[in-house]
Amino acid sequence: MRFESVILLEQQQSAAEIRAQARAEAQEAAAQARAEAQAAAAQARAQADRIREQVQRDVQRQIREQVQQIQTSQGPGPEIVVQRGFPPPWERNDIPPHVVDVITMFVVAMVICIVGLPIARAVGRWIDRRGAPVPVSAELAAQMTRIEQAVDTMSVEVERISEAQRFQAKLLSDREKVRA
Numbered sequence: 001m002r003f004e005s006v007i008l009l010e011q012q013q014s015a016a017e018i019r020a021q022a023r024a025e026a027q028e029a030a031a032q033a034r035a036e037a038q039a040a041a042a043q044a045r046a047q048a049d050r051i052r053e054q055v056q057r058d059v060q061r062q063i064r065e066q067v068q069q070i071q072t073s074q075g076p077g078p079e080i081v082v083q084r085g086f087p088p089p090w091e092r093n094d095i096p097p098h099v100v101d102v103i104t105m106f107v108v109a110m111v112i113c114i115v116g117l118p119i120a121r122a123v124g125r126w127i128d129r130r131g132a133p134v135p136v137s138a139e140l141a142a143q144m145t146r147i148e149q150a151v152d153t154m155s156v157e158v159e160r161i162s163e164a165q166r167f168q169a170k171l172l173s174d175r176e177k178v179r180a
Contacts, residue, residue: 136144
């Protein structure tokens, strides 16, 4: 019996050691995998940065080429083409669309300022007044003082009445004890 229990203990200890060793190996493998993943992420970030820089250079080069093409194709200056049946642009009474948009935005901004400013001021004043205490008139303060004094007096009287009742109850209980 003793040998069997010793063998069982040794088997349990060896199983615990094997579990601990397996746990340590798993932690090492996880740490190694984490390090490899971090290294791969760093390489990917570096590669993405290189690609981003290359794309930026390519876009800037394309923009420069297009600007040069536009400058070379325009020649000495813009020419005004007058079509039949249409007056030249300086004789038309058309307002360019971007000017209409600017004027519309200006008018909307002015309306918002004119209408919104008084509303914002009113809301601000309301918020300021909301936290301020309401002034109490002298007459109301005097009346509150009298009510407070009357309540204090009544509480003293009620206490005296309860004191008297307790005293009477004590006398009655003492009297019954003496009779018994």
